[in-house]
Amino acid sequence: MFKLTTAAAQQVLTAAKQGGAQGLPLRLAAGRQPDGSIDYRMGFDEATEDDIRVRCDGVEVVMTPEQVPLLDEAVMDYVEIEPGQFHFIFLNPKDANYQPPTER
Template identity: 50%
Template sequence: MFTLTAAAAARIRQAAVEGGMAELALRVAARRENDGSITYGMGFDEPGEGEQPSLQSDGVTVLIAGSSKPLLQDTQLDFVELEPGEFNFIFVPQATAARGKSGCGSCSSGGCATC
């Protein structure tokens, strides 16, 4: 299952309020590139007609399209300090986390820019 850390949920809620999008859900997507890497994306969005939220976590409604669900299975979205004073969202496949590696870096290797 896709999950959010408390830190990620708090930053998402803050960004939604700051951007005047508190009523919107967070849409998360993933796609496999030709080289085998996974590119992640996220943004605020309204559910499509008949679309049900994939999960609710710490006050954040998350939408995941069916095509992205297999790639996001057992992935955690976190919000971490990569460098002193530099916070970013990272997507961490839990198999990677169990080996002690992080998903920091470009979106294709697991990280994404701040909101």
């Protein structure tokens, strides 16, 4: 099932607090692009009765059942891409552009 790293979970909780969205789950959506890559979207939103719910490090993540096939093996992380520039990234073996992380 989908996972958040500790760094991603901490940043999601910080963003929820800063944006006045505390208590709302993080909604994820994904769509397959023509080149086989996956486009990811996220935001804070009310959960619905039909949503799939996952709890990761204190963050409730919701998605529609249709999203599960693209997201069930994905990991969302929050990393420093360049000095001082942090971004959420998705590590997903179902993405055509997926490259497993390498140890430094």
